[in-house]
Amino acid sequence: MASVKLNNIKKVFGKDTLVIPDITLDVIAGEFLVLVGPSGCGKSTILRMIAGLEEPTMGKIHIGDRNVTNLPPKDRNIAMVFQNYALYPHMNVFYNLAFGLKIRKIHRDEINKRVQTAAEILKIEDLLDRKPKELSGGQRERVALGRAIVRKPKVFLFDEPLSNLDAKLRIEMRAEIKKLHKELGTTMIYVTHDQVEAMTLGSKIIVLNEGVIHQVDTPLNLYRYPADTFVGKFIGNPGINLITCDIDKNFEMIFETGEKLSFSSEQQFQIDLLKKYNNNKIILGIRPEFVSMTKNKNGAFLEGRLKLIEPLGNETLYHFKIGDTEIISREHG
Numbered sequence: 001m002a003s004v005k006l007n008n009i010k011k012v013f014g015k016d017t018l019v020i021p022d023i024t025l026d027v028i029a030g031e032f033l034v035l036v037g038p039s040g041c042g043k044s045t046i047l048r049m050i051a052g053l054e055e056p057t058m059g060k061i062h063i064g065d066r067n068v069t070n071l072p073p074k075d076r077n078i079a080m081v082f083q084n085y086a087l088y089p090h091m092n093v094f095y096n097l098a099f100g101l102k103i104r105k106i107h108r109d110e111i112n113k114r115v116q117t118a119a120e121i122l123k124i125e126d127l128l129d130r131k132p133k134e135l136s137g138g139q140r141e142r143v144a145l146g147r148a149i150v151r152k153p154k155v156f157l158f159d160e161p162l163s164n165l166d167a168k169l170r171i172e173m174r175a176e177i178k179k180l181h182k183e184l185g186t187t188m189i190y191v192t193h194d195q196v197e198a199m200t201l202g203s204k205i206i207v208l209n210e211g212v213i214h215q216v217d218t219p220l221n222l223y224r225y226p227a228d229t230f231v232g233k234f235i236g237n238p239g240i241n242l243i244t245c246d247i248d249k250n251f252e253m254i255f256e257t258g259e260k261l262s263f264s265s266e267q268q269f270q271i272d273l274l275k276k277y278n279n280n281k282i283i284l285g286i287r288p289e290f291v292s293m294t295k296n297k298n299g300a301f302l303e304g305r306l307k308l309i310e311p312l313g314n315e316t317l318y319h320f321k322i323g324d325t326e327i328i329s330r331e332h333g
């Protein structure tokens with residue numbers, strides 16, 4: 001395993017299409033880092049630059065102690081798993097796994113040993129004689145992972161590898177990839193637009209938007225303490241509720257409907273932080289599980305109109321309209 005460092009990386013396509021303005025990353029050896037963000041935010045471009053499939057316009061890339069900025073992919077000691085598995089259709093699973101080792105002129109006995117080890121880890125020993133067309137989507141994904149494992153790379157790179165699988169298989173393969181990381185201990189960098197994948201897989205997550213890093217944190221901290229409204233909305237399903245309100249001189253929140261909410265005794269410490277916003281608008285963020293329905297008008301409440309109910313089995317989502325703002329409540333059971 002090896003660390004990965006990106007120093008002041010900038011990427012421009014063509015003459016003036018700026019994709020990555022300026023990014024610096026430090027991935028610790030053995031870490032499972034997830035790059036997450038909406039489509040087109042630059043996460044796959046970053047991964048491709050680490051792999052050597054794209055050249056940075058500016059900046060340097062280090063894998064371990066080596067500056068690999070100008071090295072071709074074959075000299076970086078990395079293995080990449082793509083969204084398209086790119087298996088050789090005319091070869092059986094064994095030769096799909098062995099082919100990369102064969103062209104590197106690794107001894108036959110060592111190839112057999114590595115293929116068997118990877119097959120055991122991924123539980124595909126009984127598939128070695130099959131062609132890719134005879135495999136299910138999950139089995140093809142395992143073969144693609146196996147092809148990366150046999151390389152014994154210092155860094156694994158994953159570019160949305162589960163996006164072609166159905167929901168059940170995605171859950172299964174998430175568990176397999178997490179287990180693989182635990183067994184191998186190799187540095188892994190994983191790109192996805194699916195925040196559920198990001199939260200369940202990553203030990204550290206980077207939230208990107210338009211080539212800019214909004215937050216680098218653990219999954220729980222991203223959820224509990226989002227750095228800004230983009231992270232709050234993007235992380236969580238559904239995302240955080242955002243309500244615009246004013247702070248009056250008594251440090252009460254005044255909403256567009258004219259209703260007021262006071263801070264609880266446990267929240268008094270926040271008043272000092274809010275003093276500079278006196279008589280200014282702020283955005284209040286509340287996760288759906290902290291919003292509950294009530295007919296009792298005692299205590300802190302906002303009055304709204306129920307617009308939609310989404311029963312999900314173990315929980316139900318209630319959509320309310322409060323003034324011009326839509327609020328979602330998550331109720332369990």
